[in-house]
Amino acid sequence: MLCSMIMIEYLLENYIIWPWDITDESNKHMLIEIWKEMFSNHFPVDLTMKECPMLIGVMRRSSEEKDSFLASSYEFKILLKGDILMQTHRKLNLETLSDILFTFKEEFDENEQYLSFNFVKKTSLCWDIILEITKYLSLNDAVTIFSIDILHLLRKYKVRLPIVEPSDRFMKTMIKNIDNEQIVSLHLKENQLRSTIELASASIFTNIISVTLINLQHVNQINEFQTCFPNLICLSLCYNNEIDFHRLCKIFNHIQNPIKRFEIHCDYILCSHRHTSHFFSKINNLKFTIEYFLLDMTHGSMTWINNCS
Incomplete structure (x- = not known):
């Protein structure tokens, strides 16, 4: 052959x-x-x-x-x-x-x-400038650009960066070299959630206090991943288009302690105006610890509020 x-x-x-x-x-x-x-x-x-x-x-x-x-x-x-x-x-x-x-x-x-590609050698920048640049990057992007050498610098100056949509390769090979104190925030698409958690040791996520999920469709996953982040206090859900009002209410029902800050970012709210009062009553009866709630609609209007009130 x-x-x-x-x-x-x-x-x-x-x-x-x-x-x-x-x-x-x-x-x-x-x-x-x-x-x-x-x-x-x-x-x-x-x-x-x-x-x-x-x-x-x-x-x-x-x-x-x-x-x-x-x-x-x-x-x-x-x-x-x-x-x-x-x-x-x-x-x-x-x-x-x-x-x-x-x-x-x-x-x-x-x-x-x-x-x-070696950014440091090609640009001849000093480490002080590189450190300043990293403040605008995710942790995985910083490692990709500056190599693993950047981790010592970040650890020395106690710089904490988010991990944003990491590749499986990053989670398999790189995450073990990172101090869990350096990881305080995760930004993931729904289809990355399970693999990201499975590919890394649970101790890596101990200090994560903020998680952003993109286009989460299966709201029951909120409870599943919350157990992996014992110190989570901020949850953000981002949608590239509209979100159904009834789904929004169901999301509230899946929120558990100790989340204190909850954000939803979407294009606009889609409401069919059926059983709205029933959903509102369920939300009102919940006793959770959310202290701050943000609903950010890119193309929102007051129409849905008037029709559903």
Whole structure:
């Protein structure tokens, strides 16, 4: 399969290939020693003839994944072991092999593009100015622009920044390097809520006092995520368009202690004027701790108030 002309041409055009034959035991030991010398790391898997052919992808480790306990600056991915593609666990054939090679090439190119940009070196700005710039950024954007080095500076000067719509990659690799005292605010889309919580340790969210959710449709999720943020006091719900008045009332019914500040931002309120008094009575009977409520309508009018009162 690897020796087909189509595959050979693709590999030569898109990859730097380093083939090695371990049929002879001395060759196997030589490969292990060369690997250790090149990458300052042991060979990533047990090297046996039963596992061959084997295809290993190598890329530079991104700055956000670097750790002082990691000996190597490189990341290794086992793409093929025997006749099984390790990333998808599919059987080897020309199509599946092409897919896995294409995917790894995309990851490699994206990673190199990310590593090639060093804002600090390119701009020659002093750290005082950089610190001032970060005050207008989210924490994940600050790390992306200035690399992991910015965390020490933020910690030193006790700068707290929000995490805004983080990628899964950020939550998997970067969040563990951040002091939980630096994270006090989250800004998420509804479809990011569950993955963001699952990809990080619960202790990360201990000091979060403010959460903003974009286009939350399933209001029962409010109770679910509130348990993850024990010190939450401010909740903001933002909608890119209108929100139904009855849904608004249901949201109130799902608010639990200890939220003190509650905000809803939307285009306008849509009300069908049915059973409105019933919904109002439910809200009036609630005993929650909200001290401040903001309803911000971009294109609001007094019509709905007059019709529903």
